[in-house]
Every structure is written in structure tokens, then in C-alpha cells.
Amino acid sequence: MRNLLKISSIPLVLAVAACGNTGSNYQPVIDGPVSANYGADLAQCQNLAAQQGALASDTAAQVATGAGVAAAGTAVFNNNNNNVRDAAALGALAGLTAGALEQNSNKEVIIRNCMRQRGYKVVG
Template identity: 55%
Template sequence: MNVLAKTTAVSFICLLAACENSGANYTPVIDGAVGPNYNSDLAQCQGLAASQASIDGSTGRDVATGAGVAAASSVIINDNSSNLGEAAAVGALVGLTGNALKKNADREAIVKNCMRGRGYNVVG
């Protein structure tokens, strides 16, 4: 298995992992007792996080950047353009994966901040 195929496989696995848990399903660690509204508050905060767009301007930018950098690197390193398309595809996938992971982290942060705003002592 060549390096390109390995990179593609790893990127695809990372993308699937990022999509599996959108971050909106995150359950924060709370220090102290929780009140009777905890489940309702958590559901509302998770709903707020889930309402955030999955694809936006940063998604396209990250995909294009990944494709461009990988294609240019392939030409420079290999001193030819024989696998330019493959390199660009892998770079695009890497950019998409990175963007998905960032969106996942952003949604998790929304849940944490929302719960803090509702008076919970969120520690993780």
C-alpha cells in the first residue's frame, strides 16, 4: 500500500469518526450536584449546538487549501505532475477532515458554555 493510499484511508477514517459524534451530543462533566432541570437544560444546550451549520465558508476554504497544498507539494517533491489529481483529492479530504474535527470541537464548546450559562460548574 503506497503512502497516498494510506493517507487517504487514515483521512477517511478520521472524517467518519468526526461525523459520528457531532459534538452536539457531548455530555459535560459537572462538579457538584445537578438540579431537577439538568436533563432539560442539557437537551436544550445540545439542541443549540446541533443547530450550528455543518458546512460554511471555512469548509470550502479548508478543502481548497488542502487540495492546493497537496497538489503543489506533490509536484515539488516528485518533480512531475503524474499523480497531481490523486494528491489534490487526498489534500481535499484532509482539509475536509480537519474542518469536521474543528466543527465537532466547536459544538462541544457550545454545550459547555451553554451549561455554564445555566449555572452548572462545568469542569470538562
């Protein structure tokens, strides 16, 4: 299980690291003409989104929930040596990844709303 923990945690850690600023690079789909200020408006809205943290505000709860659920499930079904600890660590990493993905979604919403407030017809 220890090797499984090391191997399976690598993609989760990489996913969290890769998501660090992707939400703030989002470019919304605009319906209709764009003004000459579109580039500057988009850059300002992306900058506003980038000022938000890398993780959602409820990430700590997601980490604790992931760790608890994974540890409890392992304790009930496969309590063998360090399996509970390893499962809790994987659950915590899954919660951390969920918090990072949620924050990326939040950043995209910030950019869409910002562009709408600047008069653009944002459709996605």
C-alpha cells in the same frame, strides 16, 4: 499512486462520516451538585449544538489549502503522471476532515457555554 489514493482516502472519509454528530453528544464535566433539570438542560444544549452544520465555516478554505499544498509539494518533488492530481485529492480530504473535527470542537464549546448560562459549574 492511484491505489494509494483509494486506500488512504477511506479512513479520512470514514472519519468525517463518524464525526457527523459527535460534538453535539458531548456531556460536560460538572463540578458540584446538579439540579433536577440537568437532563432537560443538557438535552436542550445538545440540541442547540446539533443545529450547527457538520462542517466549520472555514472548511472550504481548509479544503483548498490542503489540496494546494499537497499538489504543489508533489509537483515540486515527485511530478510523475497523475501524482499531482492524486495528492490534491488527498489534501482536499485532509482539509475536509480538519473542518469536521473543528466543528465538533465548536459544538462542545456551545454545550459548555450553554450549560454555564444555565447555572452549572462546567469544568470540562
